[in-house]
Amino acid sequence: MTETKIDKKLDIKGVVCPYTLVKSKLAVEEMEVGEVLEILLDYPEAAVSIPKAMLNYGHTVLKVEKINSTDWLIRIKKEVED
Amino acid sequence: MDFTEEQLQRYSRHIILPEVGGKGQKKIAGAKVFIVGAGGLGCPVGYYLTAAGVGTIALIDNDRVELSNLQRQIAHSVNTVGVNKAESAKKTFEALNPDVEIIAIKERINNKNILDLIKDYDIIVDGSDNFPTRYLINDACVMLKKPLVSGAILRFEGQLTTIIPGEGPCYRCLFEDPPPPGLVPSCQEAGVLGVLPGVIGALQATEVLKLILGKGKPLNGQLLIYDALTSNFRKVKIPKNPKCPICGDNPTIKELTDYSEEYCAL
Numbered sequence: 001m002t003e004t005k006i007d008k009k010l011d012i013k014g015v016v017c018p019y020t021l022v023k024s025k026l027a028v029e030e031m032e033v034g035e036v037l038e039i040l041l042d043y044p045e046a047a048v049s050i051p052k053a054m055l056n057y058g059h060t061v062l063k064v065e066k067i068n069s070t071d072w073l074i075r076i077k078k079e080v081e082d
Numbered sequence: 083m084d085f086t087e088e089q090l091q092r093y094s095r096h097i098i099l100p101e102v103g104g105k106g107q108k109k110i111a112g113a114k115v116f117i118v119g120a121g122g123l124g125c126p127v128g129y130y131l132t133a134a135g136v137g138t139i140a141l142i143d144n145d146r147v148e149l150s151n152l153q154r155q156i157a158h159s160v161n162t163v164g165v166n167k168a169e170s171a172k173k174t175f176e177a178l179n180p181d182v183e184i185i186a187i188k189e190r191i192n193n194k195n196i197l198d199l200i201k202d203y204d205i206i207v208d209g210s211d212n213f214p215t216r217y218l219i220n221d222a223c224v225m226l227k228k229p230l231v232s233g234a235i236l237r238f239e240g241q242l243t244t245i246i247p248g249e250g251p252c253y254r255c256l257f258e259d260p261p262p263p264g265l266v267p268s269c270q271e272a273g274v275l276g277v278l279p280g281v282i283g284a285l286q287a288t289e290v291l292k293l294i295l296g297k298g299k300p301l302n303g304q305l306l307i308y309d310a311l312t313s314n315f316r317k318v319k320i321p322k323n324p325k326c327p328i329c330g331d332n333p334t335i336k337e338l339t340d341y342s343e344e345y346c347a348l
Contacts, residue, residue: 018094018098022090022094022098023090025098025103026085026097026103029104029105053098057100082100082103
């Protein structure tokens with residue numbers, strides 16, 4: 001499997017909804033179209049709501065992975081200018 | 083400008099909206115809005131724009147708060163009866179959102195001060211209660227090419243329109259001159275349902291935010307009329323009048339008219 005190039009990382013462990021999405025959205029806004037954001041989080045609801053919201057914004061969800069008992073890793077590819 | 087943690091919380095429901103986002107919220111924070119009148123309309127407009135985080139809001143009013151205002155002018159209270167209305171609203175808005183710079187101007191707007199007062203603002207809101215002031219604001223906004231969100235209320239009916247000079251009609255395209263004094267009753271004579279300015283003021287604030295964000299379609303070239311008794315919203319098209327005395331092809335109004343009629347206390 002080829003390694004995805006990560007352009008930006010966001011650690012929002014300890015952050016709860018809706019600020020998980022607020023911070024993720026602001027991070028995407030600052031990126032260029034085509035770039036990839038990797039989000040590390042531990043708020044279970046956000047592992048569902050962030051991918052859903054990012055799809056609604058028009059971006060691609062490359063990956064949603066539970067990496068240990070508490071944390072998720074989400075990768076978003078920015079597809080459209082905000 | 084980076085958002086503080088407090089601002090992220092305060093504006094989170096805006097930032098999440100695709101049409102607003104962090105970029106839009108920063109536009110709102112950079113905007114300067116001038117509101118004429120801190121009465122029935124000015125209170126809800128100023129209230130919501132303060133909550134939205136508009137950077138600078140100026141309020142002009144030379145009236146004092148009376149008990150009879152409190153049925154509809156929601157920024158005032160029994161604690162500010164007797165206080166200048168712009169000053170009273172400023173206190174309320176500052177308590178709501180310290181991010182916003184509120185400028186209270188305790189003057190009557192007139193043909194001599196209006197151009198100077200509004201020249202540094204992006205958007206003007208008409209929340210005045212009389213025709214001379216309404217026409218004065220229209221003419222000044224046309225001259226300075228400032229977008230104007232105009233609202234009016236009486237009894238159970240309210241109306242609003244957005245005027246974008248150069249892009250659409252102005253108030254004089256709709257009615258060339260103010261009606262003669264006494265023809266249209268004032269709220270003092272005719273009454274007004276207290277919640278009505280809340281409805282129209284909230285719609286005016288919405289128009290202001292759309293203009294700041296550059297999203298949606300502004301209500302220019304149209305008059306939106308709301309009838310509270312029937313719950314009807316009606317839109318009437320306003321054509322641009324090429325012979326309009328202020329925004330037409332050959333304007334005859336070159337300077338602002340001195341209206342020194344009695345002010346109707348809304």
